[in-house]
Each structure stands twice: as C-alpha cells, then as structure tokens.
Amino acid sequence: xxxxxFDIKELLINDPLTFLVGAGCSINSPSSLPAGRAMMDAIIExxxxxxxxxxxxxxSELRFESLVEIVRDNVDPTLKTIDYYAECDKPNLIxxxxxxxxxxxxxxxxxxxxLLIEHAMINSGxxxxxxxIAITREDFEILKNPKKLYEEGQKTLYKIHGSTKNLLTNExxxxxxxxxxxxxxxxxxxxxVFQVEPFKxxxxxxxxxxxxxxxxxxxxxxxxxxxxxxxxxxELKSVIWIDHITSDDSKIYEVEGSGVGSGKKxxxxxxxxxxxxNIPHVYKVEMNTSEFAxxxxxxxxxISNVNFNLTPQAWLKENVKVEDESIxxxxxxxxxxxxxxxxxxxxxxxxxxxFAKKTRNSTLEVRAMILExxxxxxxxxxxxxxxxxxxxxxxxxxxxxEEWIAAALNNIAIVFNSQTSYSEALNYFKQALQLFESxxxxxxxxxxxxxxxxxxxxxxxNSEALDYSLKALRISETLGKLxxxxxxxxxxxxxEVSMGKIEDAIKHFEESLMINDQLHDYDGKMGSLNxxxxxxxxxxxxxxxxxxxxxxxxxxxxIKDSSGEASTLNNxxxxxxxxxxxxxxxxxxxxxxxxxxxxxxxxxxANSSANIGLVYYYQxxxxxxxxxxxxxxxxxxxxxxxxxxANIYINMGDVYYQKQKYKKSSQVLEEALKIGRKSHDLAxxxxxxxxxxxxxxxxxxxxxxxxxYTQSLQICQEIGDLVGIxxxxxxxxxxxxxxxxxxxxxxxxxxxxxLLTQIGLxxxxxxxxxLKNIEHLNQIRK
Numbered sequence: 133x134x135x136x137x138f139d140i141k142e143l144l145i146n147d148p149l150t151f152l153v154g155a156g157c158s159i160n161s162p163s164s165l166p167a168g169r170a171m172m173d174a175i176i177e178x179x180x181x182x183x184x185x186x187x188x189x190x191x192s193e194l195r196f197e198s199l200v201e202i203v204r205d206n207v208d209p210t211l212k213t214i215d216y217y218a219e220c221d222k223p224n225l226i227x228x229x230x231x232x233x234x235x236x237x238x239x240x241x242x243x244x245x246x247l248l249i250e251h252a253m254i255n256s257g258x259x260x261x262x263x264x265i266a267i268t269r270e271d272f273e274i275l276k277n278p279k280k281l282y283e284e285g286q287k288t289l290y291k292i293h294g295s296t297k298n299l300l301t302n303e304x305x306x307x308x309x310x311x312x313x314x315x316x317x318x319x320x321x322x323x324x325v326f327q328v329e330p331f332k333x334x335x336x337x338x339x340x341x342x343x344x345x346x347x348x349x350x351x352x353x354x355x356x357x358x359x360x361x362x363x364x365x366x367e368l369k370s371v372i373w374i375d376h377i378t379s380d381d382s383k384i385y386e387v388e389g390s391g392v393g394s395g396k397k398x399x400x401x402x403x404x405x406x407x408x409x410n411i412p413h414v415y416k417v418e419m420n421t422s423e424f425a426x427x428x429x430x431x432x433x434x435i436s437n438v439n440f441n442l443t444p445q446a447w448l449k450e451n452v453k454v455e456d457e458s459i460x461x462x463x464x465x466x467x468x469x470x471x472x473x474x475x476x477x478x479x480x481x482x483x484x485x486x487f488a489k490k491t492r493n494s495t496l497e498v499r500a501m502i503l504e505x506x507x508x509x510x511x512x513x514x515x516x517x518x519x520x521x522x523x524x525x526x527x528x529x530x531x532x533x534e535e536w537i538a539a540a541l542n543n544i545a546i547v548f549n550s551q552t553s554y555s556e557a558l559n560y561f562k563q564a565l566q567l568f569e570s571x572x573x574x575x576x577x578x579x580x581x582x583x584x585x586x587x588x589x590x591x592x593x594n595s596e597a598l599d600y601s602l603k604a605l606r607i608s609e610t611l612g613k614l615x616x617x618x619x620x621x622x623x624x625x626x627x628e629v630s631m632g633k634i635e636d637a638i639k640h641f642e643e644s645l646m647i648n649d650q651l652h653d654y655d656g657k658m659g660s661l662n663x664x665x666x667x668x669x670x671x672x673x674x675x676x677x678x679x680x681x682x683x684x685x686x687x688x689x690x691i692k693d694s695s696g697e698a699s700t701l702n703n704x705x706x707x708x709x710x711x712x713x714x715x716x717x718x719x720x721x722x723x724x725x726x727x728x729x730x731x732x733x734x735x736x737x738a739n740s741s742a743n744i745g746l747v748y749y750y751q752x753x754x755x756x757x758x759x760x761x762x763x764x765x766x767x768x769x770x771x772x773x774x775x776x777x778a779n780i781y782i783n784m785g786d787v788y789y790q791k792q793k794y795k796k797s798s799q800v801l802e803e804a805l806k807i808g809r810k811s812h813d814l815a816x817x818x819x820x821x822x823x824x825x826x827x828x829x830x831x832x833x834x835x836x837x838x839x840x841y842t843q844s845l846q847i848c849q850e851i852g853d854l855v856g857i858x859x860x861x862x863x864x865x866x867x868x869x870x871x872x873x874x875x876x877x878x879x880x881x882x883x884x885x886x887l888l889t890q891i892g893l894x895x896x897x898x899x900x901x902x903l904k905n906i907e908h909l910n911q912i913r914k
Contacts, residue, residue, distance in 0.1 A: 133385040133399065133416065140372075140384070140417065141427045144233075147344050151230060152362075153242035153249070154349030156376060160422055162222040162436045163248055166444055168196050168351070174444040175213060179203060179454055184464035184480070193471055201313050202466050207459050208452050211296075211309060216447040217245040218296045220440045223252035226348075228433040229425035231256045234287045239278045239339050241290035244349075245309070249289055250299040255434045260300055264288040267295045267305045269331050276335045290339070292332065330614045330651055341367035348374040348421055351398070362405055370413035373402055374424055382419040408691050458487055458496055465503055469510065478507045498528045498536045502543060509547050517547050538567035542580065554587045554812055561587070578607035578616070585623060592814035592851035594631045601627060618647035618656050622663060629667060630815075632854025632891040637667065658687045658696050662703055669707055672896055677707055698727040698736050702743055709747050717747050735776065738767040742780060754787045778807040778816045785823055794827050801827075818847040818856055825863065834867050841867070854891050855898070858884040862902050869905070874913055881906045 143149075158165040166174065176188045176199070188194065204211055223231075231252040234240050242249060253263055264286050266275040272290075275281060281288050294308035345368050362371065375398050387399075389406040398416065406414045417424070454460065465480035485500035501524035509517035525540035545560035561584050568576040581604035588597035601624045608616040621644035628637035641664050648656035661684035668677035681704050688697035701724035708717035725740035745760035761780050768776035781804035788797035801820050808816030825840035841863050848856035865880030881902055888899045 149238040157349035212451040223248040227252035387414040594852040631852035778804040
C-alpha cells in the first residue's frame, strides 16, 4: 500500500457515488446500536452455558449470519432477535449524511436491519411519495434501475439483506429477512450475493457501473460477508473503504495488490479485492466515520439529544425465551461442529444426551445421538459414527418418528458414501428418500436425489443416475436454487457424455456455464470450461478445446485458485499431448506438478506425474513412461487412491502389450480389474476386460477373447457407454474376420460405425479405424 493524497470532499461533491453501509454506522449516538460483535456476544450469552459462552465469544471466525441462523433454527423461528434493530428510531449524523447523499442522486445500499436511514430520509423532509425502499424480491425486480428512478424524482434505498418491515408502508417484510438469513447461513462460505439471491444481480450491475463505491461501517470480520460480492463488481471505477479510527487524523492509502498490509484484516481484504478484480483503483481511508460525514454540510439535521438505551440483553430476555435448557447444549454443539471444534462439539452432544435421558425425552435422545454421530464422522471415526447412527435409527423406529428415522438413515448413507461403500449408501439413501417424499421435504429430497445420482454415476449406472439427477434438477428449479441448478447441469452433462449423448451434454454444459457466468461463480465457471475443454478434446475439436481451457486458466490465475490452476494445466498438457506438441505438453504438466506440490496435494501431484508418463508413452519412450508410472503407483498406494492405481495398471498394461510382454500385461490388467470389481467401478472393469481380450486375440485365443469382449460389452450396455459399445462391437467384428465369418464381421463393423455416427463421432479416430476395417474386408471379398 502506498500513501496518497486526494480531495475526498471534492469527490463527495462531484463524483457519481454508490455507498455500501454496514452496522458500524449505527453505533454512534443517539442511535447507540451495538456493533456486530457486541450483538453476537449478547446472543451467545443468552443461549449458552457460562462455560461455552466464554469459549464462543472468543471464536473470531464465527459470523453473524451463521449465528443468527442457528439461533433461528433452535429457539427463534420468527427472528425476534433481528426485530431489536427496528426498535431504534434515532438516526445519527451518518444516517442523515446518507439521506442527503440519496437526495443528491447518489445510490445507497445497506446490509443493516435497522430503519435508521429511512428515518433520516423522512426527518430530512424528503416527501414520503418520493421515497422508495427495496426490500423484497419484487422490490428489487421493480427498482432495479436507480438512475432512471432518480430521474423520475424517486429517492431509493436498497436493503440488500432484507428488513423486518417497510417503514413507509408499515408492511411486514419479515419473509425477506428470513430468506436472506436462510440463504447466507445455508450456503458455503465465500459465495457472492448473486449465487444465493440471483434476482439482485441486475440491480448490482446498474448500481455500480462506472461509479465509485464507498464502503463504510464494516470491520471486515464479524459483519455479513460482503467481500465475495465486492470481488465480482467489475464495472466499478474505484473502491474506497472507510476504515474507522477514533482520532481526528486521517490517512489515505492506495492498494497496489499482491503484498502485505499492516496485518489488519481490512488490508488483506482490500489486497484480495485488488488482486481478483479489474477495479482500477482501491483505496483505504483511515478516518473517523463521523468526520467523514461532516465533509458535507450537516445543517438542518434533526439529531435527537436522547440516546437509544434498550440493550440487546434486555430485548432478548423479554422476546426470545430460552425455556428448554437443552437449547444451551444444542446451539453451542452446532457452532463448535460448524467450525471444526470437534472435542467441544462432542462434549456438548454428550451433555445433551445425558440431559435427554435425565428428562426422559426419547426424541431428544435420538437427536443427541445423531449429533454425536455427525461429530464422530467429521473426526474420522466412521465406524463409531455408524454404530451411533444405527442406535439412533433403532430408537427412532421404536418411537415411530419418521422425521428422525429419515435423518438417521440419511446420515448412515452419508458415512457409507464417504467411504465409497456405494451399495450400502444407496440402500440407506433410497430409504431416506421415501420418507422425505412422504413428508414433502423438498430440500432434503433434492439433496438425497443428487447424492444418489452421483453414486450411480460413480458406479457407471448412467441411465438410472440420469433419472435421479434430472429429478434433483427439477427440485432445484422449483426451489429457485440457481447455483445448485448449475452444479446439477454439470453432473447431468457428464452422465450424458458417458452415455454417448454428446449433443445433450454440450447443451447442459453450456447452460451450466451461462448460469455460473450470470452468478459470477468463478469456481463453477472454471469447472464448466474444463469439462467442455475435455469433451472437445475427445471429439477432436482441439481448437475449441484450447479456447475453453485457456479461459479456465485465466480465471484460475485471476482468482488465485491453485488447485483449479493445476487441474487446468493438466488438461492443457493432455491437449498438447494429443496434438503431439510434446515439449509444450511437458511444460504445462511440470507447472501443474509444481503447483500441486506447493499446495501439499499429493494426489494432484501424482496425477500430473501419471500424465507426464503418458507424454513419454506417446513419444514411444516406453521404458521412461514405465519408470514414471512405477513411482506414481507407490504414491497412489501410500495415499490409498485406488482409482489412480487402476489407471496406472491399465497404462502399464498397454506398455507391456506394445512390448508383446503378454504375461506382464495380463498381470497388471488383472490388478486393475480387481480394483474395478472391488470398488464397483464398471468403467475400470470394462477397460480392463477389453485390453485383456486384446492380449488373447493377439495370441489367437479367439474364444477367450470373445468371452472377455462379450463381458465388457455387457457392462457397456448396462451403463449406456455408446463409445464402449462401438469399440467392442468392432473388436468382435475383428474376431469374426479372423474366423473368416466375413458377413458377420461386416455387420458388426457397420453397426459400430453407425452408432458412432449417430452420436456425432463419425469423424473420430475410432470411426476412421472402423472404416479402414470395412474397406479392407470389402477388398478381400471382391
């Protein structure tokens, strides 16, 4: 950061501005509302034991929205906690300053739940008919163009995280507030507002394009997580973050990116924003926020001489009753678990179980056991977790409580799935799904359907996987979960590729890419581009593959996603291998390997090594390839990565086959086949069987080869692998050719070629090989 000088007052007068306002702006008198952390401490004290209160108030990672969601789920379903903010009707100097900014044509959005900017607008004499407040989804869709509204005489305030009510109309807007808490509490950390509430995107585009954004009232730590959203506002001219200080002195720094700040979290946030956006200028202004507001004339402000004096402790005691002592174990248990503090989480779960037994509350016992099982599973004690979950299931069944039966079944399935025990996981997921369907629990149905679809995809049971995934997709559309829809479209596309439905797959991948672009979900967009690049490689469209992959690489570097960058570099390495640009391929793969090593990702590092082996293989340097794969195999064995081991065995089998070392080739391929059968991975099974068949074919054991090809073909038919079906049908045609059954051979060659043509692979290398077989056969028959 470098210290700079510019006239902020002139900027406030002359520049088109957008303000993003946080809770810090409501701390000063007479508003006197607590800061985010102080409010959190009051909530924690109200809902936990003294022992846990001491620990939780020091949990710096805990975010306000996460805490409020947990409290809502356990003791405050109507969010009376948030109603506290609306009790204050005493705007301070900063609120009046913001009202004046709105009146002058600047734009203001706030994540605050209080109504103080609205009060300031009304008290400043702005006619009520000229004030608009955006709170609900309908509001955001109607009031999406603030510039046009101002030109029509409307002064608009945007409450981007909802509000308890619309002060002008007195309409209750609690539903918007509940939706926001649900969205930000339930979704993964780091998502931007468009990913959880996509209907706000158009407003954000209009409110930021070509303007200076002034961020004030945020500490960057315990506030709502606005940072991911700031990172996607690329049309801004500049960002100015007011970093509040108590003194009257002020300093301005320009953030230069990739560097070290003062150690304050705000500095790192601003460096992050500078690095990961195209915003030309990012500034930090160290200044007292009230002094900043005074840069604009404060005459005419009706500031109260009496301070707001209702404490959050008093409000919570009166309005959020903790009548069941189990709450004081439940809420801390969940917070500890969410923040990976498993020892404390387990203690609270067991205290809850003890309390449930003491009060003879059998349903609470089931809940406590399930919570204990979740902690054990998260701690890596999967066998103990299964045992606890099964005990919970047994008790829930004895109570006839379908809600907790479903919860126990679902948790058992999750553990089995994480351990790749897919058959057991499927069994329990399907039982849970039936109960969720009978209860009408759409959200839970969607999650379980997606899990079942993913398992079936892993088992290469593609037709069934597609059915379940499409059902999950329809639920995501019903619930308006656009981010989930984008993810599911990717899964569906990958299943369709396996089934040879290439056109459908491309359509779904492109739709996923469009959604991720719309949501500014860069991780998702990078994933979509990589998958599309890989598919174009398989289709032989190397130019389009390169475009997709280079775009993915640019994104990974922009957002500094090392894992994504390594994955994309691997794909680029394989693309250049196919193009016989071996030096370029090796360069990409070496970069990928280095990044993976720096990240400590052993498996990713080994994957790059395996691919480097392929580069040598395609150059005919078989011994060098074998040496690399033997070392890679040791890494996979140490990591327990069976899929990686199987692929190495198959690659080694190819080398030994090329060297006509059929015994060694058979040995390693048999090892791959064992892994495929043990893990129920049908793709590995069919690949291994086909290559074992080729060895027998070369040894003129046509009967043995036919048996293996037929087994492999049956698996391909079962999983809907049309390319595999075409390959094996061609192989069986070649067996007929050697047996001089020319008519049968020609029928099989034609069948294989027609199938490839139907799925858009009529020009693929495999199709060209089949055409040569047909041509050769026809010449012999003449």
